[in-house]
Amino acid sequence: MPKIRLASVWLSGCSGCHMSFLDLDERLIELAGKAELVFSPIVDSKEYPADVDVVLVEGAVGNTEQRHLLEEIRAKTKILVAFGDCAVTGNVPSLRNPLLREEVLRTVYGEGDIPGLEEGDVPALLPQALPLHSVVKVDRFLPGCPPSADRIWRFVEGLLAGRRPELTGADLRFG
Amino acid sequence: MINLRIDDTPVQAEPNSTILTAARAAGIRIPTLCHLDALRPVGACRLCLVEVRNWNGRLVPACATPVQEGLDVVANSDRLASLRRTILELLFAERNHICAFCVSNGHCELQDLATELGMDHVTFPYRFPALAVDASHAKFGIDHNRCVLCGRCVRACAEVEGAFTWGFAGRGVHTLVDADLGEPWGESETCTGCGKCVQACPTGALFEKGKATAEQVKRPALLADVTQRRPRA
Numbered sequence: 001m002p003k004i005r006l007a008s009v010w011l012s013g014c015s016g017c018h019m020s021f022l023d024l025d026e027r028l029i030e031l032a033g034k035a036e037l038v039f040s041p042i043v044d045s046k047e048y049p050a051d052v053d054v055v056l057v058e059g060a061v062g063n064t065e066q067r068h069l070l071e072e073i074r075a076k077t078k079i080l081v082a083f084g085d086c087a088v089t090g091n092v093p094s095l096r097n098p099l100l101r102e103e104v105l106r107t108v109y110g111e112g113d114i115p116g117l118e119e120g121d122v123p124a125l126l127p128q129a130l131p132l133h134s135v136v137k138v139d140r141f142l143p144g145c146p147p148s149a150d151r152i153w154r155f156v157e158g159l160l161a162g163r164r165p166e167l168t169g170a171d172l173r174f175g
Numbered sequence: 176m177i178n179l180r181i182d183d184t185p186v187q188a189e190p191n192s193t194i195l196t197a198a199r200a201a202g203i204r205i206p207t208l209c210h211l212d213a214l215r216p217v218g219a220c221r222l223c224l225v226e227v228r229n230w231n232g233r234l235v236p237a238c239a240t241p242v243q244e245g246l247d248v249v250a251n252s253d254r255l256a257s258l259r260r261t262i263l264e265l266l267f268a269e270r271n272h273i274c275a276f277c278v279s280n281g282h283c284e285l286q287d288l289a290t291e292l293g294m295d296h297v298t299f300p301y302r303f304p305a306l307a308v309d310a311s312h313a314k315f316g317i318d319h320n321r322c323v324l325c326g327r328c329v330r331a332c333a334e335v336e337g338a339f340t341w342g343f344a345g346r347g348v349h350t351l352v353d354a355d356l357g358e359p360w361g362e363s364e365t366c367t368g369c370g371k372c373v374q375a376c377p378t379g380a381l382f383e384k385g386k387a388t389a390e391q392v393k394r395p396a397l398l399a400d401v402t403q404r405r406p407r408a
């Protein structure tokens with residue numbers, strides 16, 4: 001059986017979901033036998049490749065670059081997984097959503113030239129940090145802040161077994 | 176005794192009791208949120224909707240509908256599951272629920288309902304309203320971002336404590352619970368500081384000061400306990 005082409009992406013999140021993924025510990029070895037990690041913050045590749053089977057996307061969509069990348073990911077991936085609460089609900093990055101984008105940036109950077117206000121070297125901040133499914137179609141939701149390694153494993157095991165994993169019961173818990 | 180059927184099970188109930196009481200006595204689970212034993216039922220949240228077959232499939236709130244002879248009630252079905260999930264999603268979309276750093280994380284009735292009803296995401300666009308936190312009270316705080324307008328605080332304060340501090344202000348999606356017609360809670364002249372509203376609140380909206388993330392455990396059963404211990408005329 002050919003290896004599953006797996007990717008993971010880090011948008012507006014704290015990387016906690018990726019840390020939890022690394023907490024799979026020795027299960028990572030089993031995973032490495034069945035899946036090839038083709039794109040990830042922990043892999044040295046710059047371009048998101050074509051024909052990815054499964055991608056775990058951590059974080060909300062907070063700026064124009066992330067929105068562009070997410071659209072590219074959607075076009076090149078079979079199963080897109082919203083990985084963790086920020087990706088599923090907006091969570092912590094969405095704390096700024098009731099406030100005005102300009103006010104948030106001015107409060108942080110003061111007056112003058114503000115990175116992220118306009119499109120430039122730094123991508124423009126979107127008016128609100130959004131859950132993935134408000135931008136692209138999401139196939140599976142894996143909640144938790146972060147989802148525990150055990151929860152991630154129950155989910156990934158299903159994927160590896162060729163099923164469409166369904167999280168139920170206590171595995172469907174925010175926070 | 177009144178005879179009825181709930182999920183095809185024959186059930187007996189006291190006259191004047193509700194479909195919810197009858198279902199609970201028969202061990203049939205119906206999700207609830209605004210209902211709390213000892214408080215007057217108001218049918219505010221609609222999570223306990225059930226279907227009455229011999230009323231043309233009409234949907235009624237189980238917590239606020241009295242039993243009747245011969246009722247044929249459906250408490251669990253695909254239709255009800257989908258309606259309840261929609262109602263729950265609307266509650267989450269209406270305010271700002273960020274469980275990860277909420278005082279009630281892990282001890283919240285709303286969060287538990289999401290787990291129970293299999294809500295893996297909210298399909299409606301979030302409103303992200305700009306809402307205040309009132310921390311003027313010496314012992315407690317209210318974060319409107321987490322309020323579901325169930326009115327349990329309003330009823331606990333009026334019906335059990337007798338202080339009538341809380342009320343609803345505004346309409347529809349702009350409704351807020353407020354103390355003494357809009358005073359900061361800390362300046363309320365009616366509040367006795369008893370904390371019954373906090374214990375009755377199903378979410379992290381009302382909390383005890385000094386509680387950090389995930390530390391706020393509530394005791395909603397307290398309301399029924401104090402009511403039962405109260406001497407009666």
Ligand code: SF4
Pocket residue numbers: 175271272273274275277278279280281283284285286321378379380
């Ligand atoms: S009140 Fe409940 S659902 Fe809302 S943020 Fe707090 S824990 Fe989550």
Ligand code: SF4
Pocket residue numbers: 331332333336338339340341365366367368369370371372373
């Ligand atoms: S603390 Fe007691 S008196 Fe004050 S608002 Fe809450 S229930 Fe009412």
Ligand code: SF4
Pocket residue numbers: 317321322323324325326327328329352372375376377378380381
């Ligand atoms: S503050 Fe709590 S008890 Fe009062 S209406 Fe809001 S959620 Fe319900």
Ligand code: FES
Pocket residue numbers: 206207208209210217218219220221222223224236237238239
């Ligand atoms: S519990 Fe019956 S309407 Fe809220």
